[in-house]
Amino acid sequence: MNLALPKRFPRPPAALAMALAIPRRRLHLAPPFLLDDGYMPRYQQLSSVDAAKKRSLAYAHLRNCNLCPRQCGVNRYEKTGMCLIGHNVKVSVIAPHFGEEPCIQGHHGSGSVFMSGCNLRCTFCQNHDISHQRNGMDLTPEELGQWYLKLQDVGHVHNINIVTPEHVVPQVALSILHAKELGLRVPVVYNTSSFDSMDSLRLMDGLVDIYLADFKVWETASSKRLLKADDYAATARESIKAMHEQVGDLCFTGDGIAKKGLLVRHLVMPGKESEGAQIMRFLAQDVSADCFVHIMEQYHPDAHVGKQNTRGKSKDVASSSTIRYADINRAVTHEEVSTVRQAAIDAGLWRFNDPPRHGGFAM
Numbered sequence: 183m184n185l186a187l188p189k190r191f192p193r194p195p196a197a198l199a200m201a202l203a204i205p206r207r208r209l210h211l212a213p214p215f216l217l218d219d220g221y222m223p224r225y226q227q228l229s230s231v232d233a234a235k236k237r238s239l240a241y242a243h244l245r246n247c248n249l250c251p252r253q254c255g256v257n258r259y260e261k262t263g264m265c266l267i268g269h270n271v272k273v274s275v276i277a278p279h280f281g282e283e284p285c286i287q288g289h290h291g292s293g294s295v296f297m298s299g300c301n302l303r304c305t306f307c308q309n310h311d312i313s314h315q316r317n318g319m320d321l322t323p324e325e326l327g328q329w330y331l332k333l334q335d336v337g338h339v340h341n342i343n344i345v346t347p348e349h350v351v352p353q354v355a356l357s358i359l360h361a362k363e364l365g366l367r368v369p370v371v372y373n374t375s376s377f378d379s380m381d382s383l384r385l386m387d388g389l390v391d392i393y394l395a396d397f398k399v400w401e402t403a404s405s406k407r408l409l410k411a412d413d414y415a416a417t418a419r420e421s422i423k424a425m426h427e428q429v430g431d432l433c434f435t436g437d438g439i440a441k442k443g444l445l446v447r448h449l450v451m452p453g454k455e456s457e458g459a460q461i462m463r464f465l466a467q468d469v470s471a472d473c474f475v476h477i478m479e480q481y482h483p484d485a486h487v488g489k490q491n492t493r494g495k496s497k498d499v500a501s502s503s504t505i506r507y508a509d510i511n512r513a514v515t516h517e518e519v520s521t522v523r524q525a526a527i528d529a530g531l532w533r534f535n536d537p538p539r540h541g542g543f544a545m
């Protein structure tokens with residue numbers, strides 16, 4: 183069949199164009215969550231005036247750091263605060279990473295930058311060697327930005343995924359602005375515990391495309407005992423609402439890769455399924471019923487959990503064992519995970535990071 187167009191039709195009429203169109207894969211994705219293939223990262227849309235304002239704000243925060251809820255007020259060019267990180271960043275690993283959600287890692291991996299140090303002190307930390315032990319190499323914000331370009335141009339990753347950035351927000355802001363000038367084009371993922379301040383999130387507004395946010399525990403007692411933070415849940419609630427206001431619900435391009443929006447992770451903890459259920463109700467009612475949620479079941483005892491208490495009987499009021507944090511010294515059960523999942527469904531959530539039944543991506 184000759185498909186050449188008659189000369190009098192410089193553009194094909196709609197019916198003919200449809201007949202000629204190459205068939206596209208059906209994604210079964212509701213239109214509000216499907217982006218145009220030409221999605222441009224938010225930092226690329228930032229004006230030069232706004233970029234300059236963010237740069238000077240980042241330097242000001244480094245000279246008087248109250249940028250996370252710890253509020254140390256230190257000059258990070260001279261000393262360190264609770265996070266133990268100064269004006270440069272310490273990075274543990276930079277590499278394409280295939281341990282993220284399918285819509286984040288895609289086929290080529292997520293360009294992950296694992297920051298050393300953390301502003302929380304989770305007793306069960308699943309990245310203990312990185313977050314608590316400050317191993318890694320020191321990089322200036324400019325050097326960090328150059329690594330983003332290597333991940334993009336050599337690793338062909340789908341995004342730049344900054345893991346545990348809460349305590350290095352000014353340096354991360356400067357690195358993204360530098361990488362923008364060098365030609366970065368892929369979305370930026372802010373992979374956070376959600377123990378962020380409003381000032382941090384204001385600084386990241388316009389620089390981040392995807393917030394990959396943990397919501398760990400709900401009760402103040404759990405926050406104090408397990409995270410060593412007085413106000414984690416209150417901070418996480420406000421942070422996650424602010425993140426959603428900036429980027430909205432998680433959206434994808436037609437290739438199944440997430441490009442913009444909020445993805446909330448909850449690691450189900452042994453015996454804490456009722457806190458998980460509270461978190462699901464909060465997300466549905468106060469953030470969005472269309473919030474994309476990953477209910478994770480891979481908890482394992484780590485860091486301080488299960489270690490022998492060298493001072494004999496534990497001082498931990500919630501545990502009379504000589505084993506530290508004995509109540510969470512086990513994997514989660516199927517019933518605990520199901521309870522959180524059912525609470526999410528009952529609350530109206532429906533976008534989960536489930537293995538897709540049609541062989542594509544979870545969307």
Ligand code: SF4
Pocket residue numbers: 247248249250251252253254255256262263264265266267301348349350
């Ligand atoms: S980022 Fe570090 S220095 Fe700044 S307030 Fe938080 S813990 Fe303190």
